[in-house]
Amino acid sequence: MRAGTxxxxxxxxxLGNIRARLSSVLxxxxxxxxxxxxxxxxxxxxxxFRSMATRGTRPDRLIVTAAGDQGGAITRDKALxxxxxxxxxxxxxxxxxxxxxxxxxxxxxxxxxxxxxxxGVRGVKPNFFAIVPELRLTxxxxxxxxxxxxxxxxxxxxxxxxxxxxxxxxxxxEDWLVVGHYTGVAYIDDGAxxxxxxxxxALKANTFESVAVLLNSSRDLEKFKGAVKANSTLSVNVEAExxxxxxxxxxxxxxxxxxxxxxxxxxxxxxxVGTVNIMYMMVDQRRREMATLRAIGFGPxxxxxxxxxxxxxxxxxxxxxxxxxxxxxFNGHHVTPVGFTIxxxxxxxxxxxxxxxxxxxxxxxxxxPALRTARVPIAEALRAV
Amino acid sequence: xxxxxxxxxxxxxxxxxxxxxxxxxxxxxxLFGVLHGFGASVQQMIARTDADLLMVQSRSGNFDLPVxxxxxxxxxxGVTAVNHETYxxxxxxxxxxxxxxxATLPKNWxxxxxxxxxxxxxxxxxxxxxxxxALVGVTFMHRYGWKVGQRxxxxxxxxGEDGSNNWAFDIVGVVETKDPAIRAExxxxxxxxxxxxDAARLDRKGRVTQFFVxxxxxxxxxxIADSIDALFANSPDETRTQSAREMAQSQFQAxxxxxxxxxxxxAAVLFSLLFSIGxxxxxxxxxxxxxxxVLKTVGFKNWAVVALLSCxxxxxxxxxxxxxxxxxxxxxxxxxxxxxxxxxxxxxxPVFLMGIVLALILALVSSxxxxxxxxxxxxxxxxxxx
Numbered sequence: 001m002r003a004g005t006x007x008x009x010x011x012x013x014x015l016g017n018i019r020a021r022l023s024s025v026l027x028x029x030x031x032x033x034x035x036x037x038x039x040x041x042x043x044x045x046x047x048x049f050r051s052m053a054t055r056g057t058r059p060d061r062l063i064v065t066a067a068g069d070q071g072g073a074i075t076r077d078k079a080l081x082x083x084x085x086x087x088x089x090x091x092x093x094x095x096x097x098x099x100x101x102x103x104x105x106x107x108x109x110x111x112x113x114x115x116x117x118x119x120g121v122r123g124v125k126p127n128f129f130a131i132v133p134e135l136r137l138t139x140x141x142x143x144x145x146x147x148x149x150x151x152x153x154x155x156x157x158x159x160x161x162x163x164x165x166x167x168x169x170x171x172x173x174e175d176w177l178v179v180g181h182y183t184g185v186a187y188i189d190d191g192a193x194x195x196x197x198x199x200x201x202a203l204k205a206n207t208f209e210s211v212a213v214l215l216n217s218s219r220d221l222e223k224f225k226g227a228v229k230a231n232s233t234l235s236v237n238v239e240a241e242x243x244x245x246x247x248x249x250x251x252x253x254x255x256x257x258x259x260x261x262x263x264x265x266x267x268x269x270x271x272x273v274g275t276v277n278i279m280y281m282m283v284d285q286r287r288r289e290m291a292t293l294r295a296i297g298f299g300p301x302x303x304x305x306x307x308x309x310x311x312x313x314x315x316x317x318x319x320x321x322x323x324x325x326x327x328x329x330f331n332g333h334h335v336t337p338v339g340f341t342i343x344x345x346x347x348x349x350x351x352x353x354x355x356x357x358x359x360x361x362x363x364x365x366x367x368x369p370a371l372r373t374a375r376v377p378i379a380e381a382l383r384a385v
Numbered sequence: 386x387x388x389x390x391x392x393x394x395x396x397x398x399x400x401x402x403x404x405x406x407x408x409x410x411x412x413x414x415x416l417f418g419v420l421h422g423f424g425a426s427v428q429q430m431i432a433r434t435d436a437d438l439l440m441v442q443s444r445s446g447n448f449d450l451p452v453x454x455x456x457x458x459x460x461x462x463g464v465t466a467v468n469h470e471t472y473x474x475x476x477x478x479x480x481x482x483x484x485x486x487x488a489t490l491p492k493n494w495x496x497x498x499x500x501x502x503x504x505x506x507x508x509x510x511x512x513x514x515x516x517x518x519a520l521v522g523v524t525f526m527h528r529y530g531w532k533v534g535q536r537x538x539x540x541x542x543x544x545g546e547d548g549s550n551n552w553a554f555d556i557v558g559v560v561e562t563k564d565p566a567i568r569a570e571x572x573x574x575x576x577x578x579x580x581x582x583d584a585a586r587l588d589r590k591g592r593v594t595q596f597f598v599x600x601x602x603x604x605x606x607x608x609i610a611d612s613i614d615a616l617f618a619n620s621p622d623e624t625r626t627q628s629a630r631e632m633a634q635s636q637f638q639a640x641x642x643x644x645x646x647x648x649x650x651x652a653a654v655l656f657s658l659l660f661s662i663g664x665x666x667x668x669x670x671x672x673x674x675x676x677x678x679v680l681k682t683v684g685f686k687n688w689a690v691v692a693l694l695s696c697x698x699x700x701x702x703x704x705x706x707x708x709x710x711x712x713x714x715x716x717x718x719x720x721x722x723x724x725x726x727x728x729x730x731x732x733x734x735p736v737f738l739m740g741i742v743l744a745l746i747l748a749l750v751s752s753x754x755x756x757x758x759x760x761x762x763x764x765x766x767x768x769x770x771x
Contacts, residue, residue: 027664034657038650066542066550073544073588107444107625172448173621203448204621207544207588235550263416267654270412274661277405281668 006302007309010293014310021285024278025314028365031271032318032358033325038267040326040354042260044346046253052343053249056134056185057242060218064211064228067235073207074100078234082211085227087220091130099125100208104199106169106176106192108160119156120191121171123199124212131214132185140165140180145195148202151180153189163192172202187245212241268361275365279311283369290373291381300374307373311366312359319358323351392696398669403701406665410705410744411712413654417740418713420647422732426717429733431633436603438497439610440632441596444623449592452583454624457616463600463609468493469593471579475539475552477529484525484539485574486552488582491520497597501563508558516581519554522572523561531556544587552585564729598626655743662751666698670755677759678767691756698748706744710737 018025064082066074074082082088083098090096104121126145129135143149150169157163168175169192176194183189200206215224218240225238239247283290290303327346397403441458443450452469459467471488491512495504504520512518521531531537539552554577561572583590600609610626617624670677680690710732717730 023667024664027660030660031657034653038653067540073542075544105448170444170623173619173623205588263420263650266412266416266419267650270409270416270654271657273405273409273412274657277402277409277661278664280402280405281665 003299003302006298007306010298010303010306011309011313013289014306015313021282024282028275028278028311028314028362029318029321031274032315032361033322035264035267035271035361036319036322036354036358037326038322039260039264039357040323040346040350041330042263043257043350043353044326044330044344046256046260047347047350048344049256050246050249050253051345051347052186054186054242054245057187057245058134058218059240059242060215060220061132061241062213062215062221062224063239063241063244064213065209065237065239067237073209074211074236075207076100078236079208079211081231081234082213082228082236085224085231087215087224087227089214089216091127095127097127097131097214099128099131099212100196101210101212102196102200102203102205102208104171104194104203106171108156108162108169111159111161117160119160121150121169121176121199122188122191122193123196123203124193125196128193128212131212132188135182135184135188138181138183140178143179143193143195146198148174148176148194148198149179150176150192150194151182152178152192154181154183155186155189156191157181174202211236264357268357272361272365275311275315275361276368279307279366279369280372283307283372287376287381290376291378294376294378295382303373304370307370308363308366311370312362315358315362315365316355318362319355322358323354326354327351388693388696392693392700395669395673395693396697396700398673402665402669406662406701407705407708409661410658410702410747411709413658414706414709414740414744415712415716416654417651417743418710418732418736419716420650421736421739422713422717423730424644424647425733425736426730431630434629434633436606436628436630437600438629439598439600439606439613439626440629441598441613441624441626442594444614444625449589449594450596450622450624452579452591452593454596454617454622458596458598458613461609461612461616463602463605464598465601466493466496466599468497468597469579469595470494470597471582471592471594473541473543473582475541477525477537477539480529482528486519486539486541486582487574487576488579489576490579491576494576497599503561503563505558505560508560511557512576512578515555515557516578517553517555518557518578520558520560520576521556522574523559524573525575526556526559533557533559545585546587548587603628655747659747659751662698662702662747663754666694666752666755667758669697670694670758674762674767677762678764681762681764687760690759694756694759695749695752698752699745702744702748702751703741706740710740 064074079098079100083096088096088098100123102123104123105118106121107116107118110117126142129142137151138154140151143151152163163169163178165178165180167178169178170176178192182193196208213224215221221238221240228234228236228238293303294300323346330344331346333344441450441454449471455467455469458464468490473486473488475484475486476482477484491509495509498504508520512520519537525531529537533556536553536555539554540550541552542550543552544550545552554575560576579593598609598613600606606628610628613626614624677690680693681687685693714732717732721730
């Protein structure tokens with residue numbers, strides 16, 4: 001008999017009488033399912049946050065911030081100088097598509113539990129929708145310059161009470177009327193928007209926190225950066241919008257990922273050790289069977305391979321069970337850890353990582369027990385019959 | 386006690402299997418200990434924060450408040466002291482790490498910080514007499530190799546009167562966080578004169594980030610907070626006053642529902658552990674059918690056999706749980722100060738006891754099925770190998 005056939009025959013025997021060892025198999029499945037379930041749930045949080053944060057961003061839109069990372073100030077002059085630089089796209093009237101952005105903060109209550117949350121209100125130029133063409137109004141109308149009017153992102157409206165058309169929000173002791181809702185770019189959807197000059201006057205501020213710039217194409221980024229460098233009065237950082245947001249969120253997501261893998265590793269070690277133990281037991285129970293097979297001409301290598309395969313085959317349903325439970329519990333749920341609403345999505349990529357972990361646990365867990373099969377002393381094992 | 390050798394023998398009947406089980410259980414309890422120790426440490430930190438300290442911030446968010454509020458807050462009944470702080474971020478030379486600059490009133494600051502910060506004698510006077518002076522946390526002194534008396538040049542996000550981002554301070558003293566366990570990592574700020582800072586900046590003059598208010602009676606905290614907020618209601622700078630403890634609580638909530646995550650993970654771990662240990666014990670009983678039959682033959686009562694089996698699993702679980710939580714304490718000790726949380730991490734006694742109780746439950750529940758099997762054991766049938 002060829003080695004491949006031997007593996008298959010043995011595997012068929014193993015799976016055929018799996019019913020007799022059902023409890024042991026279940027133990028391995030449950031152990032692996034727990035690890036995979038926890039890993040997938042936690043990784044999903046990081047992955048969802050990452051994809052949420054960068055949804056709708058593009059490489060040919062720039063975010064220009066003051067030198068120094070914590071959102072320092074950009075004066076009006078600087079903002080104007082920036083919008084006249086090379087590479088900046090212009091609209092039909094020849095006006096540059098760039099807008100200074102400043103932030104006000106309003107307080108709201110979460111819809112889910114009534115807890116206070118703060119959210120940002122962007123002060124932007126009226127042509128902001130031309131700079132971010134992904135944005136569109138879902139209802140109501142645009143805010144008017146000079147009036148205390150805001151439009152609210154749909155994500156913010158879903159998460160927070162009292163942001164319907166005609167509602168008023170309070171900033172700095174003054175009421176602002178909600179006149180519209182918009183959607184399109186995730187990180188902007190999570191807040192509200194008002195006219196920059198009006199907001200500046202209300203906040204008694206005279207600087208911007210950043211400048212949003214749309215380029216002719218992403219190839220103009222270097223040209224724009226060069227122009228910024230050439231002007232020594234502009235000490236600013238220039239970054240493409242997608243990279244900027246990825247970087248902003250990286251600190252949070254890398255911490256989350258680290259915690260996820262740390263916990264999953266410890267759990268994984270426990271479950272793997274458990275798998276080793278159970279597989280040893282299963283191999284021990286079948287000493288006679290294996291000795292018999294060896295006696296009638298099965299090689300040691302096919303047996304090793306078959307035990308490994310069996311261990312993998314047991315790990316697989318564990319992984320699927322864990323993934324299913326994680327998916328059923330968390331997919332489509334909203335969590336709001338830092339005032340930022342995350343739609344949890346359990347993606348195929350994260351599930352693949354979970355399945356990969358399960359298979360490696362199965363492989364490592366089956367390795368030593370599999371090697372033991374090769375060392376079964378045939379005569380002695382048979383004598384025990 | 387005379388049955389101890391019997392239990393011991395049963396436990397080590399399959400050496401490799403027992404070791405693996407010990408490792409598995411210990412590892413699970415490491416995770417249990419680390420997670421719950423972390424959660425409990427955060428709770429303890431919240432409980433330790435001063436209940437007699439209120440913080441007054443702008444209700445309109447990350448913005449600031451007029452410094453003139455100080456006097457009006459001080460006149461509120463029950464208030465014993467008021468201080469304010471204003472923050473700026475800065476960088477030193479080309480170091481990518483940011484420094485936190487705290488602009489405050491040195492006298493009031495030193496009076497309020499007595500619990501948390503070691504301020505050497507004379508440091509406050511030195512700062513007061515030196516307009517551009519700075520008291521620097523030990524973390525920065527070590528990181529940048531600064532010396533007292535040195536003039537340091539920083540790049541800040543705050544624009545100065547001359548329109549540049551350059552700031553210079555003279556180091557007049559060194560300060561550090563009191564708790565030695567987190568001192569090295571947590572003494573990362575520098576204190577400067579608010580009067581100088583405010584005069585030298587271009588924008589937002591006469592405004593402060595937040596006020597700190599000491600009150601006489603912590604029980605009055607929420608009433609005093611309300612009367613402070615009422616003072617400034619319907620003004621352009623409405624305030625929100627919270628006790629430091631409330632703040633810590635809401636910050637902690639911002640991390641997410643930590644306790645829920647911790648409990649879910651522990652439950653998943655213990656659940657799978659239950660199955661594993663149960664399976665191992667079951668296999669042990671199966672393999673020892675003959676031995677158990679011998680015990681029964683020589684007069685062991687059913688309950689005695691069950692007790693023997695339970696003791697085995699008890700010893701296994703308790704020993705492994707103790708080892709695991711010991712390791713967890715080590716992990717927490719190493720992690721203290723290396724994470725961005727102002728707490729010393731440790732495994733409090735209640736968590737340890739909870740772990741032991743869980744180990745007990747684990748041991749007893751997992752030995753239920755094996756015990757049942759040993760009860761049903763018929764001596765004659767067992768000897769016959771049926």
